[in-house]
Amino acid sequence: MTIWNKRQPLFIWLGAALVLAAAWVLPASDALNPYIIQILMYVGINMILTLSLNLVNGYMGEFSVGHAGFMGIGAYISAIIMVAVLPRAWAVWLFPGVLVAGGLAAAGAGLLVAYPSFRTRGDYLAIVTLAFNMIVKSVLENLEVVGGPRGYLGMPRLTTLFWVVVWVMLTLLVLRNLVYSNFGRGIMAIREDEVAANLTSVDTRRLKIYAFLLSAFFAGVAGGLFAHLLQFINPRSFSILKSTDMLVMVYLGGVGSLTGSLLGAAIFTVLLELLRPLGLWRWVVGPLMLVLLMIFRPQGLMGFKESRWFKPEIILGRGSPGVGRGT
Amino acid sequence: MQPILEVIELSHNFGGLRALNDFSMAIGPGELVGLIGPNGAGKTTVFNLITGVFRISQGRIQFAGEDISAWPSHRITAAGIARTFQNIRLFKQLSVLDNVRLGAFARHRYGLFEALTRSRRFSSEEDRLTNRAFELLERFNLTHYADVPATTLPYGEQRRIEMARALISRPRLLLLDEPAAGMNHGETADLIRLIRELKDEFSLTILLIEHQMRVVMNLCERVTVLDFGETIAAGPPLEIHHHPAVLEAYLGRDDALAGEKEEVEGNN
Numbered sequence: 001m002t003i004w005n006k007r008q009p010l011f012i013w014l015g016a017a018l019v020l021a022a023a024w025v026l027p028a029s030d031a032l033n034p035y036i037i038q039i040l041m042y043v044g045i046n047m048i049l050t051l052s053l054n055l056v057n058g059y060m061g062e063f064s065v066g067h068a069g070f071m072g073i074g075a076y077i078s079a080i081i082m083v084a085v086l087p088r089a090w091a092v093w094l095f096p097g098v099l100v101a102g103g104l105a106a107a108g109a110g111l112l113v114a115y116p117s118f119r120t121r122g123d124y125l126a127i128v129t130l131a132f133n134m135i136v137k138s139v140l141e142n143l144e145v146v147g148g149p150r151g152y153l154g155m156p157r158l159t160t161l162f163w164v165v166v167w168v169m170l171t172l173l174v175l176r177n178l179v180y181s182n183f184g185r186g187i188m189a190i191r192e193d194e195v196a197a198n199l200t201s202v203d204t205r206r207l208k209i210y211a212f213l214l215s216a217f218f219a220g221v222a223g224g225l226f227a228h229l230l231q232f233i234n235p236r237s238f239s240i241l242k243s244t245d246m247l248v249m250v251y252l253g254g255v256g257s258l259t260g261s262l263l264g265a266a267i268f269t270v271l272l273e274l275l276r277p278l279g280l281w282r283w284v285v286g287p288l289m290l291v292l293l294m295i296f297r298p299q300g301l302m303g304f305k306e307s308r309w310f311k312p313e314i315i316l317g318r319g320s321p322g323v324g325r326g327t
Numbered sequence: 328m329q330p331i332l333e334v335i336e337l338s339h340n341f342g343g344l345r346a347l348n349d350f351s352m353a354i355g356p357g358e359l360v361g362l363i364g365p366n367g368a369g370k371t372t373v374f375n376l377i378t379g380v381f382r383i384s385q386g387r388i389q390f391a392g393e394d395i396s397a398w399p400s401h402r403i404t405a406a407g408i409a410r411t412f413q414n415i416r417l418f419k420q421l422s423v424l425d426n427v428r429l430g431a432f433a434r435h436r437y438g439l440f441e442a443l444t445r446s447r448r449f450s451s452e453e454d455r456l457t458n459r460a461f462e463l464l465e466r467f468n469l470t471h472y473a474d475v476p477a478t479t480l481p482y483g484e485q486r487r488i489e490m491a492r493a494l495i496s497r498p499r500l501l502l503l504d505e506p507a508a509g510m511n512h513g514e515t516a517d518l519i520r521l522i523r524e525l526k527d528e529f530s531l532t533i534l535l536i537e538h539q540m541r542v543v544m545n546l547c548e549r550v551t552v553l554d555f556g557e558t559i560a561a562g563p564p565l566e567i568h569h570h571p572a573v574l575e576a577y578l579g580r581d582d583a584l585a586g587e588k589e590e591v592e593g594n595n
Contacts, residue, residue, distance in 0.1 A: 174443050177442060177443045177444070177445055178439075178442065178443060181437075181442035181449070181453065182428060182429065182431075182432055182435045182437075182442075182453075182456070183439060183442055185421065185425050185428060185429050186429060186432055188418065188420070188421055188425075189418045189421065189429055191420075192418035192419055192420060192421065193416050193417075193418060193419075195380060195400075195416075196412070196416035196417075196418070197401075197418070197429070198379075198399070198400035198401045198404075199378055199379075199380070199400050199401075199404055199410055199416075200401075200404060200429055200430050200432065200492060200493075200496075201401050201404035201405045201430070201431075201432045201433035201434075201496055202401055202429060202432045203401045203432070203433075204401065210439055304420060
């Protein structure tokens with residue numbers, strides 16, 4: 001009996017190419033209002049953030065409530081490199097590299113958070129991640145060299161719809177590949193039964209490190225994209241409130257679902273934009289949604305369910321009882 | 328021949344309670360040994376100490392000559408000791424196939440980077456792994472359940488999934504914790520046959536905790552009896568069956584003959 005993993009249907013790759021092409025062309029042409037383009041970029045950045053947090057909170061079943069800290073580190077590091085380190089002429093070409101640098105810095109911080117996760121879970125880990133977020137924000141507020149509470153500016157506006165789409169796709173691809181491999185399954189096993197996972201030869205420490213590294217990396221990249229879109233960042237952008245927004249998007253879309261993360265991010269971002277006329281009251285919406293979700297629909301829109309397009313297909317060869325779809 | 332597993336003067340306390348007291352045993356390659364005793368005797372504690380769930384503070388464990396006393400659980404399993412659980416511990420939300428594939432975590436030959444970039448090595452290794460998983464599913468008649476979340480299946484099927492998950496890692500020593508728990512007469516007979524077949528097919532050494540005497544009598548070459556954390560008897564099953572200390576441990580004094588028949592029918 002032979003089994004092989006069918007390649008993703010060609011049309012998915014074509015679709016992706018089409019979206020990329022559209023992202024390249026649309027802003028230049030006047031087909032869409034620049035305001036809409038801006039919203040789309042925020043949607044994309046939030047998608048990356050949500051995907052990254054879903055890896056830790058959804059797939060691994062941990063409870064990280066300070067993810068904005070990683071975003072902040074990525075934002076500041078990439079901004080500092082762009083403004084203070086690199087010659088401006090090279091900026092445009094090196095933008096992806098700068099984003100990666102921000103991501104790597106965030107990943108380093110992710111390593112710091114990973115270690116406490118070996119010995120604590122649930123609410124205790126939540127406190128550790130909360131403390132992490134507050135430490136990052138406080139440190140940034142106290143560093144005069146990066147502007148302290150007044151913030152940091154001077155970044156060129158290098159974030160385009162095209163780059164956002166590229167990074168959303170990269171994040172999706174990497175996380176999807178992770179989830180549908182033994183590493184991803186191991187990460188989910190940690191969520192289900194960590195002791196049994198260890199007894200099934202799963203190296204849970206190594207997996208926790210991988211999960212936090214990847215999660216923090218992408219959050220950091222999102223931070224870099226954010227910094228080069230807004231062209232101004234301050235510590236308040238990366239506070240607990242931002243972390244709460246990320247939580248809402250994850251739980252709205254559904255834990256353990258990549259498609260859910262995309263949906264949650266899109267819906268939440270657009271919703272908040274639509275509620276702009278409410279002024280400061282719109283900041284109530286996020287936390288309020290979280291409460292309502294937990295009461296009425298904790299699994300969110302797509303808890304643990306995944307779009308067919310992301311799942312690998314397993315086809316049994318001749319002589320076997322049937323055709324099945326891999327999970 | 329060198330024993331495959333040596334437990335040397337193992338002791339363990341839960342706070343003030345001494346669960347195990349200088350427990351020693353040795354198992355030779357290819358043996359099928361039973362570990363029995365009343366509830367609370369310390370049998371699962373022995374399993375937990377062998378597999379690294381509890382840290383060993385007194386005593387040693389040698390596996391194939393190596394001292395594994397301080398090893399973390401995943402390393403012990405990777406080295407060739409696999410285990411099933413008294414209360415089934417499957418990964419509930421994951422599919423049957425994923426549960427089984429995870430059993431081979433230590434043996435998949437691709438790294439993180441290869442998985443993320445879907446390199447050729449990943450594809451071939453993942454296929455090999457999936458193939459092996461399906462082979463085992465077929466062996467246990469579970470192929471048509473491959474995609475189903477493990478938690479939705481009936482008890483008997485879940486036990487078989489656990490076994491498949493344990494076997495995919497090619498263990499040398501298999502620890503079975505009350506595999507017949509909750510089974511009726513017919514199912515127990517099937518289980519006895521299955522364990523014998525698996526032992527030969529997979530060249531296993533088996534250490535078995537069990538309460539049902541039929542299983543112990545029919546399967547085990549020799550039996551060690553625990554009570555209050557100490558060995559009170561050890562030897563071939565027939566000898567143990569009539570051993571006064573054993574009967575007393577299970578049944579209390581002066582009730583030996585009357586209670587014996589009940590004991591053999593299987594109780595818990």
